[in-house]
Amino acid sequence: MDLEILGRALSTLPADDDHPYRTGPWRPQTTEHRADDLEIIGDLPTDLDGVYIRNTENPVHPAQQGRYHPFDGDGMVHVVGFRDGKAFYRNRFVRTDGFVAEQEAGRALWAGIAENPVKSERTDGWGARGRMKDGSSTDVTVHNGVALTSFWQCGDLYRVDPMSLETLGKAEWGGDFPSNLGVSAHPKVDHRTGEMLFFNYGTDAPYMHYGVVDSSDKLVHYTDIELPGPRLPHDMAFTENYSILNDCPLFWLPEALAAGKYVSRFHPDLPMRLGVLPRRGGGNEIMWFDAAPTYVLHWTNAYEDGEEIVLEGFHQETPEPEDTGDGSLYQRMFRFLALDRMGTHLHRWRLNLRTGGVTEERLSERITEFGMISPAHTGVPHRYTYAATGLPGWFLFDGLVKHDSLTGVEERYPLGEGVFGSETVMAPRIGSAGEDDGYLVTMTVDMNRDLSECLVFDAQRLADGPVTRIRLPERVSSGTHSTWASGAEIPGWRTADRPEDAVGL
Numbered sequence: 001m002d003l004e005i006l007g008r009a010l011s012t013l014p015a016d017d018d019h020p021y022r023t024g025p026w027r028p029q030t031t032e033h034r035a036d037d038l039e040i041i042g043d044l045p046t047d048l049d050g051v052y053i054r055n056t057e058n059p060v061h062p063a064q065q066g067r068y069h070p071f072d073g074d075g076m077v078h079v080v081g082f083r084d085g086k087a088f089y090r091n092r093f094v095r096t097d098g099f100v101a102e103q104e105a106g107r108a109l110w111a112g113i114a115e116n117p118v119k120s121e122r123t124d125g126w127g128a129r130g131r132m133k134d135g136s137s138t139d140v141t142v143h144n145g146v147a148l149t150s151f152w153q154c155g156d157l158y159r160v161d162p163m164s165l166e167t168l169g170k171a172e173w174g175g176d177f178p179s180n181l182g183v184s185a186h187p188k189v190d191h192r193t194g195e196m197l198f199f200n201y202g203t204d205a206p207y208m209h210y211g212v213v214d215s216s217d218k219l220v221h222y223t224d225i226e227l228p229g230p231r232l233p234h235d236m237a238f239t240e241n242y243s244i245l246n247d248c249p250l251f252w253l254p255e256a257l258a259a260g261k262y263v264s265r266f267h268p269d270l271p272m273r274l275g276v277l278p279r280r281g282g283g284n285e286i287m288w289f290d291a292a293p294t295y296v297l298h299w300t301n302a303y304e305d306g307e308e309i310v311l312e313g314f315h316q317e318t319p320e321p322e323d324t325g326d327g328s329l330y331q332r333m334f335r336f337l338a339l340d341r342m343g344t345h346l347h348r349w350r351l352n353l354r355t356g357g358v359t360e361e362r363l364s365e366r367i368t369e370f371g372m373i374s375p376a377h378t379g380v381p382h383r384y385t386y387a388a389t390g391l392p393g394w395f396l397f398d399g400l401v402k403h404d405s406l407t408g409v410e411e412r413y414p415l416g417e418g419v420f421g422s423e424t425v426m427a428p429r430i431g432s433a434g435e436d437d438g439y440l441v442t443m444t445v446d447m448n449r450d451l452s453e454c455l456v457f458d459a460q461r462l463a464d465g466p467v468t469r470i471r472l473p474e475r476v477s478s479g480t481h482s483t484w485a486s487g488a489e490i491p492g493w494r495t496a497d498r499p500e501d502a503v504g505l
């Protein structure tokens with residue numbers, strides 16, 4: 001392995017830290033690495049060609065008021081690239097305005113999500129709540145050959161080189177980026193059209209907007225979506241002709257909000273409203289459907305089936321888990337992050353465009369979340385979903401599941417005690433001839449051996465275990481979302497000697 005240290009960030013975290021989301025599998029990193037020619041155990045398929053990029057929440061300072069929540073962490077992105085039968089790795093902080101300001105100050109300047117915004121040292125900020133730092137640590141997607149990192153509420157999109165991970169600045173969309181509200185965590189790329197679809201939300205009417213960015217990075221559509229009040233949507237879906245937005249009955253209590261307090265509550269007496277509008281339609285064209293009350297953090301896909309829109313995602317049995325008094329203080333405080341406490345199940349909604357009716361069905365009795373499908377099937381029918389199982393009580397993934405929606409059969413790969421994975425992507429192999437003709441790629445945190453690996457599975461034989469293990473230079477932190485981009489999507493991919501030499505960005 002050819003290893004170089006690219007940089008080190010200042011960390012003021014205490015040596016005796018006991019916060020479970022800043023220690024153990026969530027131990028943040030401060031060092032940035034360049035590693036080429038990584039050691040490969042097993043056979044690295046030569047038809048695996050592209051990059052696996054993963055975002056992590058990587059704090060470097062104690063929380064301003066002592067109540068750190070993992071969503072407050074600074075974004076650190078990791079990339080494992082596969083090219084010509086070799087693998088490379090980079091990890092870099094996203095140089096957000098907030099990260100740079102706090103590096104200069106040597107301390108946290110903004111209140112975290114579990115802290116009092118009135119006491120925030122900096123009174124500016126990002127997010128629908130405001131007075132928060134945009135850590136850009138939630139999702140990462142690739143659009144027009146550039147990786148974009150995002151914030152879990154609404155914030156800027158940071159442009160990151162998908163090979164070197166250097167921060168290139170913020171998305172501007174020719175000056176039309178909606179900087180007053182930002183963009184929500186999960187903008188969606190349609191690989192067929194090259195478009196990116198997104199929404200944002202805030203505390204002022206109309207409370208939501210929806211937009212489309214085209215394949216030349218221009219904002220070509222932006223419309224008001226009127227909601228009954230401030231909401232906290234996280235994700236959206238799309239089909240060939242429609243976008244699907246949501247108004248889930250989990251939102252800030254209006255009376256508390258009027259007093260400047262942000263208290264989110266589930267309202268089991270209200271339906272989950274699903275809004276379907278033409279991809280370039282105005283907000284007045286949206287058609288709302290009422291489904292049974294729940295909160296959906298992540299959708300896996302949507303597609304059209306005759307007069308119906310089929311929507312799949314993770315239904316929560318208990319969007320607001322009770323504090324039963326069991327477990328440690330931290331386990332009780334972060335019960336909202338544990339898949340078993342929320343009871344997340346793969347679920348299907350059918351929205352009938354003619355009758356306005358909704359039918360629902362649970363697709364799996366297993367508790368999973370963070371599901372991915374083949375990128376070739378977004379917006380059109382799919383058969384396979386690849387999702388994570390969770391360690392009970394914690395925000396940690398202890399295994400992978402491949403769900404076959406045609407047969408209902410599930411194939412599982414447990415990572416083993418003390419080993420945790422990340423959101424797992426499906427990477428079609430070059431010349432892929434079927435939906436699962438490719439590889440599953442994930443990144444582990446192995447607490448037994450104090451290291452991290454990138455694992456590659458044959459997507460048709462998940463239960464057989466990884467075909468390739470690639471050791472990373474340092475144990476990474478557990479984290480959030482990831483993405484796959486094929487080499488064909490990345491400028492300079494074929495011609496650059498090293499990722500830093502890529503041209504075109």
Ligand SMILES: [Fe+2]
Pocket residue numbers: 138139185186234297298481
């Ligand atoms: Fe998310």
